[in-house]
Amino acid sequence: MDSLRTLWPYLKMHQRQYVIGMVLVIFANSINLLPFYFIRLVIDGLTGARDGNPGTPGITLGQAGWYALGIVAAAAAAGVLMLYMRRLIVVASRQTEYEIRRDIFAHLQGLDKPYYDRASTGDLMNRLTGDLSAVRETLGFGAWQIVNIVSGFLTSFAVMFSLSWQLTLIVLAVVPIIVGVLTYLARLINVRHRLAQEQSSKIAGKAQENFSGARVVKGYAIEDREISEYRAMNLELLRRNIALTKVDGPLRSFMSLLLGLAFALILLVGGRLILNSNGAFTVGMFVQFVGTLERLTFPMLMIGWITGVTQRGLASWLRLRELYDARAQVQDVPGRTDTSVRVLDGDLRFENVSMDYGSREVLRNIDLHVPAGTFLGITGPTGSGKTVLGQLITRSMDPSSGVVRMDGHDLHVIPLKALHDAVAVVPQEPFLFGDSIANNIAFGVEKQELPVVKTGVSVVGAPLPPNIPQMPDPERVRNAARLAGLLEDIEGFPEGFETLLGERGVTLSGGQRQRTAIARAIVREPAILILDDSLSAVDTETERKILDGLREVSAGRTVILIAHRVSTLRHADKIVVLEEGRVTEQGSHDELLELNGHYAELERLQRLASDLDEDDDAISDPEEAANRLAARREAIRDAQATQTQTRQEVLK
Amino acid sequence: MTAPDDSYKKEFDAQLTRRVLRYVQPYLRLVIGGILLALLISLASPVFALIQRHAIDSFLTPLALQRAGNLDALYRGLTFTALLYAGLKVLQFGLQYAFALAIGYLGQNVLRDIRADVFSKLQRLQLAYFDQNPVGRLITRVTSDVDAINQFITNGLVSLIQSTFIIVVYVVIMLSVNWRLALISFTVLPVLYFSTNFFRTKLRDAFRDTRTQQATVNSKLNENITGMLTVQLFGRERRSALDFDHSNRALLTANENSVHWFSLFMPVVAVLGQVAVALILYFASRQILGVSVDADGALQTGVVAGAITVGTLFAFIQLSQQLFQPIQDLADVFNTLQAAMASSERIFGVLDTEEEIADKPDAKTLPNFEGQVDFEQVWFSYDQTVTAETPDSDSRWILRGIDLHIQPGESVALVGATGAGKTSVTALVSRFYDVQRGAVKVDGVNVRDLAQHDLRKHVGVVLQDVFLFAGTIESNLTLNNAEIPHERVVEACKYVGVHDYILSLDHGYQTEVRERGATLSTGQKQLLAFARALIQNPDILLVLDEATANVDTETELRIQQALVKVMYGRTSIIIAHRLSTIEHCDRIVVMRKGLVVEQGSHRELLEHGGYYARLHRLQYSQADAAD
């Protein structure tokens, strides 16, 4: 019932279609009883002797003709009603499906990284396809079928009762059995159908994984294992499908068997009635009775079916509701969000920021000020929290405690749109789209404000969505590609900027992919540019070119560059070293070298080989150097542990 | 991405059909059994209407009583008929059940065989095929296309046979019972056939359109969900939403169109059914009433005994209605056929795709793998239209005459500008692609002459892009090979320094990997991929493609230390932009635009003062120069 309540807003939008449609069903059902009435009249006329003489028929050919026409007319009338019913109700269910899909899509656009970290694409897709269809089926097919069944039964029974109460009693005794058996079967079918469906999506999932990971599969020559796993799943699917066929295949013939048995019974009893009643119960009435009963075949079959459909539909709607109910931590909140903030300069401040994932402390008490226009370098060991730090700036998630400020505003009050307009990111693992290079680079530029797709409104009478303006501004795209050191590569491609990329950009080299992502960020001319290990896949020469390019565009912009190579970082205004989620060193290249800490060690290590010529005993053994770095980390970890302990003691 | 397929319809093609039928062959017994059952069912079906006719005529009409005179005899007859009817119904059910099972077994088995064949084939296809075909499209091959063939067998062929049987039996029986009435009730059938055909074709087109639009909507959904965070970061929500709304609307329109035709189709069939009833009713009445025009032109009426009975009338109504289904099925067979033809064409398209990289019949294996690698004047392009004859100046060449000889046990580094072709070189060693000119040899044998499986088992590759499968950390490391002991997994993880991190996770090695490793840092993922390579290939030629690009220097040094032990006496090819990673290699090969431009030891190259020296200066010494 709760599901109905939440579905109500969508139903209300198409209230008129549903209500009129259902009334039409009722009318059609009543009219549909007429043909057998006419048949009865004809048969009785033919057999019945109104004047007592069985030799003279009780009907003229003209009358028979009229009745025959009546049959056609009734069928035509019912047909027209059903036609309009379908165009009202089924269309309404399709429109509802559209509206739900549109609204969920919009909702998904508002969900944040923490949500997508947990979500699985396959699951979301399943809900938006399978579950949505189930809901639609309930609304469209389900809605009119329920009315159809109820009104069909009521009208048919009224007629049957008027024909013969004895036979009707028999039917009343038999129908529940039939319906019971069918409902049981339908439930079995539902269960087995679900099992088969599950296996089916499992096997599709297996194929999906295998095809996307083709490079790994081939690289490790595990094709045979994959094939045998696939075969095993395939066999299981066969088994489940056959189990389904066992209950599903004979459903119709089973129905016909049950009705046949009922007919035999009615023949037995009805026959005696005819023979005994002296004309009160006639063959014609018998035929009409049987015909009317037969009209219930489909509704009876549908009872079990429809319960399954509605159950599935309601369960599916609950799963869809979960999507609606998913709340982003990160979102604009009316009242808190300050809509007057539009343009940002890029002055950044971390105030005592900590970030936990479950029990894992990823960032701890970060205090950091990055004035607008600063070129900031960040380095630190694998897993030390550099990426997470960068993601806090774009507000991909909110810190567990502490405040991140931009231009003095808490990020919480800055409208997300303004924030995203001000910050451009080159993620550590960029996602490229299977589109042309030009479109990939121009991905984030929007020349004009586009209208929002309205949600929560009926599609009936809504205007078509406006055409989307063409995007790439070739000059800007080209310039960005040049700055990212990509232009030469692109010009080397036979199709230049129009080269289509494979899925996720697989047909580019690693460095080309990274530079496409850099161009995509630069082209937006952001106030803050974040490059997360974005030069790891390019050679030093290209790196130098890109850094020069960056300097060209970075005038007046804040640039945050995460990197492992000292050579990449050394020209930064300020370098921050993150270890175990804490800022352990900060300062310029020279300052840090003087500090003789992690950074200095790093610099020495990376210079190791170049110093082979000179005799630098201090670091001739890399293992020892690595040990020294590790020892530092141990020390930091110990210090943290003691601190946590002290804090806990204080709290006690 | 599920790119819509080009065709959904194809004319009947005898050769394709024969190939599909070849899949049916192993189940010939089921087929024969099914056909026999279909025949029996068609013979049994009209019996019921005839029994009803008999019951009405013999027991229920007022005349019956007059004729029999004895109520008891009538009762007995009635009971007997009812029992017979019930008994036959049970028999019919048995037949139909057996038939459904036979066809189900047949269809499902064929389905399984085709699916397995397509999947196995795809496993053998070259990587280039996967570069060119979006995953979504490949999945369609093993899902809906295979289903369409199943439809073809169970619905198309079977209903062709069954419907034909039924129609023949019914026509014969109806004609023999009363040929005039039979002919009259047949008049509706052609109309039914053609209108069904008309509507079904319209519906097919409409459904096809719906499916195409649905595929577009799904692929957009998929792309938007996987790339949602990117969309958000770049403020693309509105454009994406608008774009999606266009597709969503198109789908709605297509759906409405389907409903439009469907809502017309159903009533038309229903009305035709009632027209048949009305016709029978009228003309039967006419016969019963014995209407004839006599010499004076006046209508004569009067019941003509024996001409036709009420039972016959009733039976005809039943029979004509029962003829509707097979006629409709028959009208639909061609649509099913066409759809199946299109699907089987696509499936056989996959099955017929040339395995450009296939084992030769006498493919060799390398039992005593040494690890020598030779590139001899290798010219290579990803573009398959490029051949050995393509001029040297063509811009599509990726590798342009690579000569490279790596001795067993040697460690060789590849450096060079991005896009120079380093990854491509390593892909050729594993023979992911075949070269257009020249030859790649391993242990002196052209890789084309080796069994791929054997070759790749000797080569451990850590790819530039980490791919993690859905599953646990451990299953990603062992790649579901149950024979790998846990100890080896742990050992490898210790080597690459990710063991402690894994243990710190809630479920250790059994932690579920989120989609594409969302909760791991990039460096951690790289370490896992590295460990995977160590675990998979105990004795190897190791290829590391930027395997530590995102890993910090300390960890990298540790890995190098570990590698010295692991790799003792093994050949390795290492790609890195970070020169510190490769300086200790025996030989450094510098690539530029698909060519080897310099090679030698670190020191030799520095002395040579070429490209490498410049890179090196940029990375290390330039600071000193600048400061």
Ligand SMILES: Nc1ncnc2c1ncn2[C@@H]1O[C@H](COP(=O)(O)OP(=O)(O)OP(=O)(O)O)[C@@H](O)[C@H]1O
């Ligand atoms: N969504 C998440 N859920 C749980 N843990 C996470 C999540 N994101 C990151 N982590 C963990 O937080 C830690 C820091 O991750 P982060 O990606 O910031 O590292 P990093 O410094 O960028 O490392 P790398 O140099 O490898 O890129 C890692 O241990 C990682 O496993």
Ligand SMILES: Nc1ncnc2c1ncn2[C@@H]1O[C@H](COP(=O)(O)OP(=O)(O)OP(=O)(O)O)[C@@H](O)[C@H]1O
């Ligand atoms: N699967 C592919 N299909 C088509 N072209 C490709 C494919 N992979 C790479 N290329 C092209 O081949 C060229 C060489 O790519 P390759 O990956 O070998 O470069 P790389 O030297 O490894 O560069 P990086 O250092 O950036 O990884 C590039 O121009 C790239 O666009």
Ligand SMILES: [Mg+2]
């Ligand atoms: Mg990171």
Ligand SMILES: [Mg+2]
């Ligand atoms: Mg590469």
